[in-house]
Amino acid sequence: MEDFQAILDQYQVKLEFAEQHSPRLVKVYSPQGTFGLKSLRNSRTKDFAERVRSVYENGYTHLVPIYRNVYGSLVTAGKESYYYLMPWLPDSQADERSARHDYLFKEAASLHRQTVQEIKLQGGEAEAGFEAMKKKWEDQKNAYEAYVEQCEKQWYLSPFELQAVTYFTETARATDFAIEKLEEWNEAMKEQETVRTAFNHGSLSVQHVVYDSSEKSYLLNFEKAHRAPPMNDLLQFFNKTFRTYPIRCEECVDWFYTYQKNFPFRKEEMPLFISYLAYPEAVYRIVLSPDHQNNKGSQLQKNRELIKAYWYFKNNEYFVMRLVDIENKKKAEAQAEG
Template sequence: MDEQNRLKLLTPILKQYSLKPYFVEDFGNIQKVYSNKGVFALKKITPFSGIDFIHHVQFLYQKGYNRIVPIYPTIDGRYGILDNHKLYYLMPWLSNEMKENRDGRHKQLFRELARLHTLSAKEIAIDKDEKTEHYENTVLKWQKDEEFINGFIEICEKNWYMSPFELLFCLYFNDINQALRFAKGKLEEWYEKTKEETNVRAVIIHGKVSTEHFLYDDRGYGFFINFENSKLAPPFHDLLPFLSRSLKGYPKQHEACLDWIYTYFKYFPFKEDELSLFLSYFAYPGSLIRVAQNYYLKKTRKKELKFVQQLQQEYWHMKNIEYIVMKIDESERQKKHAQEGAKE
């Protein structure tokens, strides 16, 4: 769409904010609007998303959390405009200049995420039967995964000549099995600690935490954007996807990642049961097991080399996560021993 047509399309929408656009730059779902009252960001989303997330943003502002890019109301008080099967909302435009290095940027993100979770935390009732059902279903699913990897390695070892994928899986098997057993152990720990409890701590999660959704203003302060996926949920729902993405790639001891996590824990420490569940889900090698299952079932037409590369990448990912998980688990055990020693 050329500039004139874009202006023609957006002018009636911006008029409802009492804005007269001079020029508009296209950034996909976001339009950078130069107007008579300054520079703004006009976000376009599907109407199916709705604007329920506005309530979460307003709630956080009322709690004193102002590190969210504000959403401006129209002249008549609406926070979204439905136009041509799209929903639009308006925000200030942030410069997002890099004032810190990558690690500093991540630490500020985790610090602000912890503050967001702290201010929105609340105890919500949970049905004990539902918790038990969730635990039992997860255990059953993981048992099936364990049965698969044990069965698959037997098949591999019976072959006179293993394929490259089968050979690699056999080499990785002990590490995969160890990660699976650790995750199952932590899940059981969580359940034993909480099976009689009828409340659980929930927070407003951002729902799509990313450095692309944490922008800086001219003063160097970071602000969250893109709250459309926000909801009330356990806090690790924000941490796990971000950390998992960050730990993909070649094997490496990600000390920076540990630093981000402990920056978060400094401002929003997990309870013992929350940490057990967090470590359980984090450590579980589900994506690696899916690769082996896809190879065994040959659901795709990928060639052997592609399967081998995917298995290797998922193994590296699992080992990078393992380093972080073991460091946290060891640190927490030392803290617990120190506390028990102090009581004696």
């Protein structure tokens, strides 16, 4: 078992009581105050301190403070893992679900705005990326179509095959739309010499929004922070949000435009964002799995996986269509005023 006092000695903190709050988070009670002692996964230890330093140096300060040990390091080695120490915030704010999400998206926009950098493209880089992605999507659509044709030649379809055939038309149409948006992005990129990158939080969630006793809000858990296109944080958030039963998340539209008010996408970024969301990757992953096509495993389990992928696809579809409708109205209004 880890010797927490030995770790806390490096922060000159005397341990009175330790409470296991989660598998990797310990709540520390001491005469110096209450702290959170968090263990790092091995894969995240190496770059964690540098990531946190970079976020601070770029001017973003709304992250939960991380204390340095007596050696000036943000990370301390224990017997079993590496750790970092932070204040334990009571998070007593009882705000509404939407209000906390609004704050999350405002902070994501602030983080991206404070850390944004322009990266110069190499000749033909965007075009090459476009061609590779378009080919991948077309190949998956063609493979799905070939599977459907093979199924339709059979006298009897398994439950999984029947579901796969049923979903093909919608999946193919969504793919065509995603490729159309990808082509729109490629056309817009011909006018651009740079792309934007920023520090991504890497795990946006309202569970990572906390408040102190004065109701000041913070983001925590920057263990997955990395530099990438700003939209990646939003794609990761909506990827998790839409993996559920069928929903029409109108709040998600509001949260997205809360972000846009604080850090708007550039002209070429919106079609790419929509393209990624619209593409039914989850359905292709299940249908084109060799194990599923070879009728290996439980039909019940395979059908469950396919139905969940279809729900995810349809949840994305509603969100995408709402964004497209809003963006089209904006363009029409701008043309009318112009």
